[in-house]
Amino acid sequence: MNENAVVDVFNLEKSYNEVLALTELSLQVSRGSRCVILGPNGAGKSTFLKLILGVLKPNSGSISVFGKTPGHLAIRKRTGAMLQISGIPTTLTVLEHLRLFRTYYHDPLPTEELLKMARLDGIERRSFGSLSGGQQQRLNFALALCGNPDLLILDEPSFSHDVEARIALWNEVDNFVGTDRTLILATHNLEEAERLGDRILIFHNGRVIADASAKKLRSVIGTTEISAQTSANVDEFRNDRQIKRIEHRDGQIRLFVSEPESTVAQLLRLDPHLTNLAVKPASLQDAYLHLLSPQSTSEIHSAND
Amino acid sequence: MIEKSLHFCRVLFAESYSEFLKCIRTPAFASAILGFPIIIYIFCGLVIDWGDAIDKSNQFWIIAASSIGAIGTGMFGFGVYVANERGQGWLLLKRVSPMPILVYFFAKALMAVAFSLLISCIIFLIGVVSVSIQLTLTQCVLLIVAISLSTIPYCMIGLLCGFMTSPNTAHAVVNILYLPLLLLGGIVIPFDILPGFVQPIAVVSPVFHSTQLAFKLIDSSLAYPTILHLLVLTAYSVACVFLASVFYSREKARAFG
Numbered sequence: 001m002n003e004n005a006v007v008d009v010f011n012l013e014k015s016y017n018e019v020l021a022l023t024e025l026s027l028q029v030s031r032g033s034r035c036v037i038l039g040p041n042g043a044g045k046s047t048f049l050k051l052i053l054g055v056l057k058p059n060s061g062s063i064s065v066f067g068k069t070p071g072h073l074a075i076r077k078r079t080g081a082m083l084q085i086s087g088i089p090t091t092l093t094v095l096e097h098l099r100l101f102r103t104y105y106h107d108p109l110p111t112e113e114l115l116k117m118a119r120l121d122g123i124e125r126r127s128f129g130s131l132s133g134g135q136q137q138r139l140n141f142a143l144a145l146c147g148n149p150d151l152l153i154l155d156e157p158s159f160s161h162d163v164e165a166r167i168a169l170w171n172e173v174d175n176f177v178g179t180d181r182t183l184i185l186a187t188h189n190l191e192e193a194e195r196l197g198d199r200i201l202i203f204h205n206g207r208v209i210a211d212a213s214a215k216k217l218r219s220v221i222g223t224t225e226i227s228a229q230t231s232a233n234v235d236e237f238r239n240d241r242q243i244k245r246i247e248h249r250d251g252q253i254r255l256f257v258s259e260p261e262s263t264v265a266q267l268l269r270l271d272p273h274l275t276n277l278a279v280k281p282a283s284l285q286d287a288y289l290h291l292l293s294p295q296s297t298s299e300i301h302s303a304n305d
Numbered sequence: 306m307i308e309k310s311l312h313f314c315r316v317l318f319a320e321s322y323s324e325f326l327k328c329i330r331t332p333a334f335a336s337a338i339l340g341f342p343i344i345i346y347i348f349c350g351l352v353i354d355w356g357d358a359i360d361k362s363n364q365f366w367i368i369a370a371s372s373i374g375a376i377g378t379g380m381f382g383f384g385v386y387v388a389n390e391r392g393q394g395w396l397l398l399k400r401v402s403p404m405p406i407l408v409y410f411f412a413k414a415l416m417a418v419a420f421s422l423l424i425s426c427i428i429f430l431i432g433v434v435s436v437s438i439q440l441t442l443t444q445c446v447l448l449i450v451a452i453s454l455s456t457i458p459y460c461m462i463g464l465l466c467g468f469m470t471s472p473n474t475a476h477a478v479v480n481i482l483y484l485p486l487l488l489l490g491g492i493v494i495p496f497d498i499l500p501g502f503v504q505p506i507a508v509v510s511p512v513f514h515s516t517q518l519a520f521k522l523i524d525s526s527l528a529y530p531t532i533l534h535l536l537v538l539t540a541y542s543v544a545c546v547f548l549a550s551v552f553y554s555r556e557k558a559r560a561f562g
Contacts, residue, residue: 053401076403083401087393091330092323103319104404106312127330147403 004030006151006182007052012061014047021047022206025061034183036197038190038288043203045186046084049155052184053081065151077105080149082140082157090129094120094139097128098146105147117172118142133160141169145176152177154185158192170195190284200284202291210291217287221245222256225286226263228277229253232270237263245290256282316404320412328382328416338374338382339424346370346428351435364440367432368448368519369492374424375456376486376512380479383417383456384463392472414460422453440523447522455515458538461545462511468549486512511541 007029014022022044029035037045050056051063054071065075088097095111102108115121118138128136137160144152157173158166166189173196177183187193193200194214202210202217210217222244234248237255243263247254257263260279267274328335350366387410390396399409429445432438440448466482467475487493489503490512499507507513518534521527 055397055400073403076401079401081398081401083394083398085394085398087390087395088398089323089327089390089395091327096323096326100319100323101402103316104402143398 006031006033006066007184008062008064008067010062012051012058012063014044014051014056014058020206022051022058022203025206025208027201027208027211029182029184031182032179034177034196034198035185035201036193036199037184037186037201037203038188038193039203040292044206045203046155048203049081049083049153049184049186052153053079075151077147078150079153080144080147080151081153082137082144082155084155084159085140088128088136088140091127093125093127094131094142095124097139098124098142101143101146107148108146109148114142114145117145117176119168119172134162134165137161138165138169141172149181151182151184154183154187156187156189157185158187158189166192190288194284202288204292214284217291218282218284219258221282221287221290222258223282224257224260224279225282226255226257226260226267226277226279227253228267228271228274230267230271230274232267232274236266236270240266245286252276256286313405313408316408317411317415320404320408321415324412324416325419328420334382335420338378338420339427341377342370342374342424343427343431345373346431350432364438364523365495367428367438368452368516369495371421371425371428371449371452372455372492372512372516372519373487374428375421375452375515376459376492377483378417378421378424379456379459379461380463380466380483381476382420382463383413383460384465384467385476385479387413387464388467388470388472388475391467392475410464414457417460418453418456421456422449425449425452444523448519451519451522452515455518455538458511458515458542458545461542461549465545465549465552468552486510489513490516492516509537511538514538 005028007027009028010026012022012025013020025048037048039045047056051058052065052070054065054069054075063070065072066078068075092100094115098111098114102111102114109117112121115124118141120135120138120142123131123135128139131139137157141154141157144154152173154173158169161169170192173183173185177196183196185192185196198213200210200212200214200217201208210220222242229251230253231251232253234246234253237243237246240263242259243255243257245254245256253267255263255267264277264279267277346366346369350370387396396409400406426449429438429449433445462482463479466478470478489507490510491499491507492512496504496507496513514534514537517527517529518531518538521529521531521534
């Protein structure tokens, strides 16, 4: 076992009756790493988080957190979790919720600091029920930070946040985690994944189909996207080895390449009258969709790159 | 050890205080739980003239209405609340925190007993003010304490209802169980005037034993010994907690998400 591993999973399997939620899962999350879990609904993301938190037990395989079995009191003291829940009592105020949660810990963060970190100062005397969706999520975040955790587990933290609030939350998570704490975050938001994660795990049908940095993931479909409205024959590019992926619909072509210059030149040669030519870095979204597409046979496992 | 105990007490106090705030800030809930047994007492105990069917001293309706309060508080105020919070994920968040999970249930049970105590006090007060109930102060205090504590078995029955079904249906299940319990337990209709074939069923119901426990405090000539009532209520409580934990474990293995 890696001494530096906060979470250590080996050959884990979890099923609900006949439905397989996770299978053949083996991975380690090192201290100080920021691990983001992506995947479609039902891919096993929340199940994985619940296994780490000890509220679910695996059918087989092993999982340990801080060297102990999940759910152990010593782990719960060092872990903060922000889950997708709707049942926070609505009649208690922000301050009352924080004061209550602080009593659970022997050395909690000061209330003022929590209010500031989650940007709840000014609304601390308002009842939970009177808060907007984003503000409620911020309280949920503050509750996760109460015990000054070494391991922060966030399940879709920016859900129902507006753009400004989302960016602010990312900054807060970034500042809090720093370099010493460990982050495990499940999300559908690829921008969030790229912003907060140094390691991205893509879950699909209960398996990890990719485990790498965002940069490495993008390289699977080429590092650059060339798009244009053109009448050029797409087949001309089929045999070009450096083109990783071609999409063509209604005269709009998208080429994912590692070296864009020669491809752009070729495109212009084939159709000098093309329009809307754009060259930009390939997005994580493109890589994500490529990996999840039924045609894809790619799997990327290079977490230590 | 001492530090652990102090921490436990501190969390229990904080949880109980939060429960108290939640209750008083939900007037609809509080007034329904409080109002129903009080209305039952005023209507059945003071307004209706039962002739010779029920004793004139009014003791039956004081104990019956207070017990209805204890049963409702336990089953609805504890059981349905826990089921709702479980369904909405609040219980999950508590479980992953370092809070001793027993504190969560203790605090809720404590609040249910406190509510029950309040209901009993109000009913006894109305009884004292309205009619000359033939009870000494000591008897009144003993009855109020006994009835309030009898909330606990109903908390456990409510807990089982909350865990044996999906959280959303817990309220309906408790409703279905609540009225038959009151009718069969000899509490709405006194045990002595229940039809003969119903009496054996009433004898095994928890309501019969919790009310007989109270009646025994003022009438030692009653047939069954106090220890029997205590044993039956304890057995119900233990069985409900055990079954609730079995259902909960099954649900954990089944739940997807």
